[in-house]
Amino acid sequence: MEVEVIAVGGYNEVGRNMTAVRCGKEIVIFDMGLRLDQIMIHEDAEVENMHSLDLIGMKAIPDDTIMNAVEGTVKAIVCTHGHLDHIGAIPKLAHRYDAPIIATPYTAALIRQQIEGEKRFVVNNPVFELPAGKKYRYEISKHLSLEFIAVQHSILDTAMAVLHTPEGAVIYANDFKLDRTPVLGEPPNFARMREVGKEGVLALIVESLNVRIPGRCPSERIAQRLVRDVMTCYEDDKNAMMVGTFASNIARVKMIAECAHEIGRKPVLLGRSMERYSSTAEQMKLVGFPRGMTMRGNRRTVDKMFRTIMKEGRENYVPIVTGSQGEPGAILTRLAFGQTPFKIEKGDRILYSAKVIPNPMNYGQRHTQEVLLGMKGARIFTDLHVSGHAQREEHYEILHYFNPQHIIPSHGDIDMTGGYLKLAEECGYTLNNDVHILRNGQRVRVR
Secondary structure, three states, X not given: OOEEEEEEEOOOOOOOOEEEEEEOOEXXXXXXXXXXXXXXXXXXXXXXXXXXXXXXXXXXXXXXXXXXXXXXXXXXXXXXXXXHHHHOOHHHHHHHOOOOEEEOHHHHHHHHHHHHOOOOOOOOOOXXXXXXXXXXXXXXOOOOEEEEEEOEOOOOOOEEEXXXXXXXXXXXXXXXXXXXXXXXXXXXXXXXHHHHHHHOEEEEEEEOOEOOOOOOOOOHHHXXXXXXXXHHHOOOOOOOEEEEEOOOOHHHHHHHHHHHHHOOOEEEEEOHHHHHHHHHHHHOOOOOOOOOOEEEOOHHHHHHHHHHHHHHOHHHEEEEEOOOXXXXXXXXXXXXXXXXXXXXXXXXXXXXXXXXXXXXXXXXHHHHHHHHHHHOOOEEEOOOOOOOOOEHHHHHHHHHHHOOOEEEEEOOOHHHHHHHHHHHHHOOOOEOOOEOOOOOOOEEEEO
């Protein structure tokens, strides 16, 4: 059986991830994601109402028109976790394929929410939940089956996808970290990784974001200590304390809420995405938050909560908010511009438990936000964070677990995928022989 990997999106940039694997006449698609900074450039873009071709033209979603030249039938759309750069284009593209969407349970719930919010297209693809674990396998066809291997990342229920083919396994590993002491969830399933490696891996399609950073990515428990150290220092302080973080990082949100509870303040989640990710995880019993924590999503209820905080005492609450990237319309950005009933005062503490996603727009927006908050007298704490992406030594470890015949670096620009090439060469692989650097629209056959 001929196996071919098609780089649809996410090979020229960080975001809009989409990869197709053709096995004979059968095709499996992995991911359909947004490129969020391209959406931010067009601040008035209402994605739910936009046509897919317009979004392709904006380079905001993968240009899947190249799939028209791929001979075969799409049998499945597979998503390994719920970040928008991996599932955000499903409402715009999935309806073009007569194929089910397969994802881990929490990811599947987020995908259903994405589909329900779509206003331009009708997406009737069935969404199937596949838990991670060797005993769970989805039979795609007579020749192809799928399993998920549990890993850690900055969102719940993340997995590596293993596509079993007659020629060996094709592994899709976007995104992951090898956190052996996670705050929430189980450690990665290293035993199954070793088993799959011994069974035979034809190709590893793998993220490249942090492969150039030496060492290993610190555990989420390090972020827990960083945030706790700052928050507990001001236990008796009467100034406001507010934390900005990624809404999808439920482990981090839970930890911040618990620290707030510990110092005698009420945690409050504010922002649409903050409410959506956390309430979904709570309803699915994947997380338990401190008693008394509240969530507010839409602007009206958020502003009402801010009025309550101002009335009852700023020292009694810790708002956990969106906007750590300086996004227009997010809570921290509105606070910086004085667009909420809550007013920043001299001595208020703003904690950033999130680093800037590396692109020029985010850097500029975040800088503007911090300057405006500082001008109002806020005391700013940055980098209370650890990444959700594997660093160089974790990638080295993965290569030794799987021992793949071929490596296809993905999810990054040419500097990042080129960085993976350097690591692969250290491990005995050779460019264009068994490690392949692809750009969007390119294809490679693996034997």
